[in-house]
Amino acid sequence: xxxxxxxxxxxxxxxxxxxxxxxxxxxxxxxxxxxxxxxxxxxxxxxxxxxxxxxxxxxxxxxxxxxxxxxxxxxxxxxxxxxxxxxxxxxxxxxxxxxxxxxxxxxxxxxxxxxxxxxxxxxxxxxxxxxxxxxxxxxxxxxxxxxxxxxxxxxxxxxxxxxxxxxxxxxxxxxxxxxxxxxxxxxxxxxxxxxxxxxxxxxxxxxxxxxxxxxxxxxxxxxxxxxxxxxxxxxxxxxxx
Numbered sequence: 001x002x003x004x005x006x007x008x009x010x011x012x013x014x015x016x017x018x019x020x021x022x023x024x025x026x027x028x029x030x031x032x033x034x035x036x037x038x039x040x041x042x043x044x045x046x047x048x049x050x051x052x053x054x055x056x057x058x059x060x061x062x063x064x065x066x067x068x069x070x071x072x073x074x075x076x077x078x079x080x081x082x083x084x085x086x087x088x089x090x091x092x093x094x095x096x097x098x099x100x101x102x103x104x105x106x107x108x109x110x111x112x113x114x115x116x117x118x119x120x121x122x123x124x125x126x127x128x129x130x131x132x133x134x135x136x137x138x139x140x141x142x143x144x145x146x147x148x149x150x151x152x153x154x155x156x157x158x159x160x161x162x163x164x165x166x167x168x169x170x171x172x173x174x175x176x177x178x179x180x181x182x183x184x185x186x187x188x189x190x191x192x193x194x195x196x197x198x199x200x201x202x203x204x205x206x207x208x209x210x211x212x213x214x215x216x217x218x219x220x221x222x223x224x225x226x227x228x229x230x231x232x233x234x235x236x237x238x239x240x241x
Contacts (some may be wrong), residue, residue, distance in 0.1 A: 001034035003105060005226035007114065007194025008218035010080065012044035018219050019055040025223065026062045033071050039194045039216060040078025040099070040114030045157060047149035048142050049087025053216045060091040067093030076101075078114045078195065079125075082132055083142070102186050107231045111188045115195030115215070118174035118182070154224050173198065179213060180206060192216065192226065199224055201235055 003095065010021050018151030030036050043056060058115025067073045073094040077084045078135050090094050100113040116129060131137055142148065173196050189211040214235060217224025 001032070001229065002091040003035050003037070003228045004030060004033045005037045005039060005192055005214075005216060005228065006224065007039035007076075007078070008041045008197060008224075009218065010037075010041055011059060012042040013054055015220075017240065018223075019059070021138075021223055022219065022236065023062050024240075025225075025238060026066050027139060029225075031069055031222070035074065036066065037074045037097075037112065038094075039076045039192065039193065040116075041080045041218075042078070043081050046081035046083050046088075047146065047153050047154040048083055049091070049236040050083050051146060051150075055143070060088065063092035063094055070156065076112065079116045081130075083138060100182060100186065102188060105190075105228055108190060109188050111183060111186050111191045113182070113191065113193040115174065115193035118178045118193065119196070120175045121179045123190055131234075146161060161239055168186065169227070174213075174215075179186065179204070183211060183213075194218075199235055201233070 006022075009018065009022055011022065026036075042059070046056070063073050064143060073092060074097050075088070075092065076097040076099050077085060086096075088094070092166045097112065099117070099222070100111055102109050104110075119125065132141075141152070143205050144152075174193075179191065183189070184204055189206055189209060191212070192214045194216040197218040197220075198215050198216055200215050202213040202215070204213060205211065214226060214233065216226055216235070217237070222240075225236055225238050227234045227236065
């Protein structure tokens, strides 16, 4: 059977076509999978598990239906949905994953990450990441009314776009040394991550041994799915019918 990986869907009410593409994927191909992994940034923004709005409600219901059908669902927090908590796990029937984590993927230990930790050259973003991942900051933020949290998220998205517009591609991409360090630390020769929106399968040398880094694509214009089975892996676009 095939294990499926996606990331960086950035689902948002302003892009209903992509939401429909993902919901169709969950009701179709994903029903035959061994498992589904979503490696962060499922949503354009997630301001707390108590948000009843769309596309969160429909997406969680579809993930729950997939999990109830017998397909394990795993969610990893991204830089847009770092506030995933027990509530979304219950709503979607999913298991929340640590970032990074190692899973046994068809007999091969594989490191999974969202990927933002690898962009170590972007010091400004890394400082912001440390702030919003702090439990005290999150508790204070989640105590605010929903409307205030949504307003903050809108401002943060605008600030992120401005920040990235002034950065070179090398700064916002994964740092090669960071990739080697994290793979060596976890003792793996395969890494799967998203975040950079640069889909590719990279061959690299790790302490003299061949290794593989798979970068998942985003879902802005089309879907991007990594299919992994005992015979290997395939990173392919998913286009609406």
